[in-house]
Every structure is written in structure tokens, then in C-alpha cells.
Amino acid sequence: MEFEMDKRINRLLLEQCAQGTRWLLDKGFTPSGDSGDVSLRDPNTGLIYISGFLKGLPFPYVDFHDFRAQDMAVFEPDGTKISPWCDATIETPMHLAIYRARPDVNCVVHSHPLWASIFAIAGMDIPLSLAEQYINLGAEIRTARYAPAGDMLMGEYIVEALGSNNAAIMANHGAVTCGPTMEFAFRYSHFLENIAQKTIFAKLLGQVNTIRPEDILAEHLMEGTRP
């Protein structure tokens, strides 16, 4: 890289963020291979690493497999960009809003996944119906109020829909999952696709029996589970 890099920037996290961006395609979370973004927060410095624009190419002319460390942008927690080498995804304000609202989160995955996007199109929440949904994602997965891609309101609406959950649906757009590490955030993306697919098929059968969080585990096992 031919630039003076801020000494707080961790090259390993630039690499990890690039790997996460490639994972969007590899793990099937951007089925058409043209959209979505990943961010990481360094708990030591508070800096936020986020997918950038590949070689300045606009979507959909990017190949997600080509993303490398030098294509990742870096921000201060207040939103100041400290990576002069590339521009960041247009959804950066949403990622930053999630970190401001959720001190427990160090990774945000924004994807355009097949099954969860069906709820985004329908404008429907995913009701709580399986134990693993509650344990990994939270109770009902809510669809946020609609905001155009890149709009400053998107962050507010997604934070509202997330609450303390680890997943939310972006109306007419896609999905967001978040977690303490990149591995957890992607695991939650898998869980979200899993529960979205199962719920759609249950709806096709004609019935979705919901459950209450307090009924998932036997009472003597409830201690230490998600609130």
C-alpha cells in the first residue's frame, strides 16, 4: 500500500474484513454476487473496518472474490474515515449506528440472502417458533421500517428493529446480523436463513405454531440463557 497508514490500523483486521466480504459470496449470502457488506469493530481501539468499493467500480460490476485488505475502509467511532485509499460502502452509516447502539457487537453482516429477503419483500416479521431461533437470534425477528439504501434513517430503523436481537430484516432490501465476532455474525446469518426457510414452508402448510421464550427451556435450565 502506497500511503501513510494510521498506526492504530490493524492489518490483520483489514485482512479479516476482506475475508468476511468474500464470505458473503462464498457462503451464499449474496446470491447474485453484487451486494452486501461486512464490518468489524476492533475492541482495543474502537476503530471500525468496513467493506469498500472495489477499485472504484460501482455495483454490480464487482466480483466479491477480488476483495482484498486494500479494498477495506476504516472509520473512527464518530464516523470519521481514516482510510484515504478507498471509499466505503454506502451502508456505512447503518453499520456505525449499530455499533453505537450495541456495545456487545463487534461484527455486522449485511446480506441479501434468498430466504430472509422473502420476508423483506413481504414486509413480515419471522415469529418465534423454534428453540435455536431464540437462543441464537432472539425472539421474533422484526422487519425494520423502510428506508432507501444508504439513507441516514436506515441505521435508526435497523437499530429499532434489532433491539437486543442478533438479526433484523431490512424492508424491501435484505438482512442484518450482528455478533461478538465475525464467526458468530456469519453463524447468525446461517440461522436466519434456516429459520426463514422453515417458516416459509410452514406457512405453505398453512400453520405456524409460535412459542413464548419462557416456554423454550425447562424452568431449571433457563438460568444463563438469552434475556
Ligand SMILES: [Zn+2]
Ligand atoms: Zn444492501
